[in-house]
Amino acid sequence: MESSETILIIDDDAGLRVALRAFLEGIGLRVLDAPDGALGLDLARRERPDVVLLDLTMPGINGYDVCRELLAQAAEGPPVVIVMSGLLGTSQRVRAFHSGAVDCLAKPIQYEEVEVRVKTHLAIRRKTQEVRESRDSLGKALHDAGVMNRNLLALNDKLKHSEEVKTRFLALMRNEINNPLGSIMALADRIADAALPPAKARELAALVKDEAFHLDCQIRNVFAAAEVEAGEASPFLxxxxxxxxxxxxxxxxxxxxxxxxxxxxxxxxxxxxxxxxxxxxxxxxxxxxxxxxxxxxxxxxxxxxxxxxxxxxxxxxxxxxxxxxxxxxxxxxxxxxxxxxxxxxxxxxxxxxxxxxxxxxxxxxxxxxxxxxxxxxxxxxxxxxxxxxxxxxxxxxxxxxxxxxxxxx
Amino acid sequence: MDPVLEKVPSHYLYPCMVFAHRQAFEVTTVLGSCVAVCLWDAGMQMGGINHYMLALWNGDGLPTPKYGNIAIQKLIRAMLDRGCTRERLVAKVFGGGNVIGSSQGAITVGERNIAVAWDLLRDAGIPIVASDVGGDSGRKIIFNTRTGTVLMSRLKRIDGQPLDLPDGRPR
Incomplete structure (x- = not known):
């Protein structure tokens, strides 16, 4: 959205600020301005402008230092800095670029040129932003895919385990069912012994009951698991x-x-x-x-x-x-x-x-x-x-x- | 007996269940993000239906028809066990709505559930002859196991708010 894009003008020349501001607002941009480097940096910290039009020669902090600081204080999405100066020889220009500026405007300002340059940089910035976002979402997708891969590996392990469980199911069941069944039969044999005193028989019968009860629990669990797995364990409310x-x-x-x-x-x-x-x-x-x-x-x-x-x-x-x-x-x-x-x-x-x-x-x-x-x-x-x-x-x-x-x- | 007077018994299908029967039943189930697959064999005049909550079993606990991959396999198995022929089976798929509590991540629970039905039925060579899936409404379906017809009505909120039916249980 162009209307939400913000331009910050930092220049000690009040007349130029007012004129430039009016012009940029006229082409639909949001404009802030500051008369010196310190106030400009402060404003940039709070408002995060997209483009800064920066005068190189100002009282207080000079333009080159302001430029470096502007970029340093906004590590994510730093603004595009365009320097403005009446004295733009090759050496000043090189120094400005070294400070992190991306473009220059010679004073006196040509408004048509300001418009073209500002709009071009805004367009580049938007595209950069889009690329960054799509890179981020690609990164996220890659991350998700990584997570999914790990899940698949974990699932693979679990399935291997469940295969092992299946192959051992019979052995396990024999343990759970045959042992109590064996006890029951042995106890029944002893109860059948005619010589057994009745008190002893009652004691053994209680043991039979106990083993049978345990067996019953096991079998109920096997049936319940089978029913649940078959999708037939419909609740009766x-x-x-x-x-x-x-x-x-x-x-x-x-x-x-x-x-x-x-x-x-x-x-x-x-x-x-x-x-x-x-x-x-x-x-x-x-x-x-x-x-x-x-x-x-x-x-x-x-x-x-x-x-x-x-x-x-x-x-x-x-x-x-x-x-x-x-x-x-x-x-x-x-x-x-x-x-x-x-x-x-x-x-x-x-x-x-x-x-x-x-x-x-x-x-x-x-x-x-x-x-x-x-x-x-x-x-x-x-x-x-x-x-x-x-x-x-x-x-x-x-x-x-x-x-x-x-x-x- | 006069067929008009013959009352078709009804069955309520809970989530995680599979129901296949040779006799006529009207099987009702209510779906939020859950999916129900109805299979029907015209030759046998018999149908079966499942109701699953999540797409794939993750290896935890028992492999139950709570999960689409298990529920669809079990349903096909149940139909074949009762004498149906795989080549005659046709499918109708319902549910998979995007209801509250089911939309984490890029793909919703409902969408995953739908995708599993699509994939597994295609792999099994069973054509999907009708479906009503996705969107943001819940659904109630009544499946007649004798005729294979499904009556579906959408479940909405009178105030137009999104539905809260995350587990497919009727409220």
Missing amino acids: ARVDVASVVRDVAASFAVKARERDLALTTRIQGLEEDFPTDADMLHHILSNLVSNAVQHGQGPVEVRAGLSGACLTLEVQDGGPGISEYALKSLFEPFRNEDGPFKVARGQGLGLVVVRALVEILDGRIHVDSAPGKGSLFRVELPRAPFLANPQARAQDDNILFFDEPQAF
Whole structure:
């Protein structure tokens, strides 16, 4: 825009300033002027002119020094300096160019010449600016491409990892499913022994139940992961009595917790009313978190549920060994845990991966707060699920959204 | 039974889901920057639809139909598993709007989502016979899995402000 381009005149000759100013304003430029070098530099600092018309011989700082300073103080986008003087011999001209000026105007000033030179320099300056900008955006594009390349490399690594996971999936599953199954069969054999005293049989039956419960959790996780991957884990939304789900989950781990000598408590606040969400998913999310907390726990486990704003918050706090910063990064990746990429502790293969996927399906968030020696806090926030069977009705309630006439495709 | 009186069951398709069925269903979904690809096999008179939120799986977590590349593969697979023929499949693509919260960087989430549909369907040799994508409105579509027809209405704000539907969930 020519109108926003600014010309600064620095000259001790008041008459010339007024005349030049009037002329330049007449051709649509914004004009500032200063009677000496010091004021001119000050004005240039504040107003960042595009072109400076600079008198060489002035009281105070001379024109050459003013020119150097003008360029030095505006490192980015310095102005174009055109020197003006009545005494423009070759040596003055060379000295002016060495000081950073790009053009000269001999006094007395010819206005037509001023116009041509100023406009030419403004045009060059605009083009320079455009080149600089396109260079910058090219630089940015190159930078983006670099980032994308790095992302691709990282993705490549991850895919390699996921291939490895797939090839080891069966081995891992055998570990997770065959071991408890083997225990169950061995225990069943011993229970079948007719000579076994009834008290002992009851004890063994409790162990069978425990192993079967663990197996059930593992299999549920495998099915849930498969369903989520297939895009078939569609939520079934209903008004859920969250408090009873929490108590139910805690009760199902009570035996395990007692065995490990851990206190397992629940704290439920502000959930007198039912909360709209998917009950099974909620149950599954909590079961996995509590299962992990009880298995890794060395201290008390607390399960908290409450409301924060419109969200349901679920927290599982354990007194376990905590999670290292390194392990936190891959906590939600399949088959990774604290001990290294592939050493799978019981129940640590898919649990958190499934938890995160289910939380995402319910449009919620999960957050982990943990450090070695400090235990872990898993916090899940689930938004109030809208009853979406008829989103149009909801939209009309809001009175902000509307659907236009449907078109057929 | 009188076909007029036959009530077509409806199904609400959530984000990250894939739905393909031999029976007639009216599948409703609401799209912001998300994209839904509808596939239809005229010979089988059956259709399937997905609803994905982001273009490409980045290797984090499970490869779920939250991501376009996974969702499109799964949908094609689901159709073929139910007896469809790849050569007969046609596609209709909707969504990918530029809604609030989806425009960081030079290319919006919606544009990326659209591009993935275009590329993967072309690679799979499935022609896109209809589409309504991009722009800055949300969309509600109702896809009939028996007839392959899609009824689409645009979701707008009465005050003309841009929509805030970043995750494609109806509000």
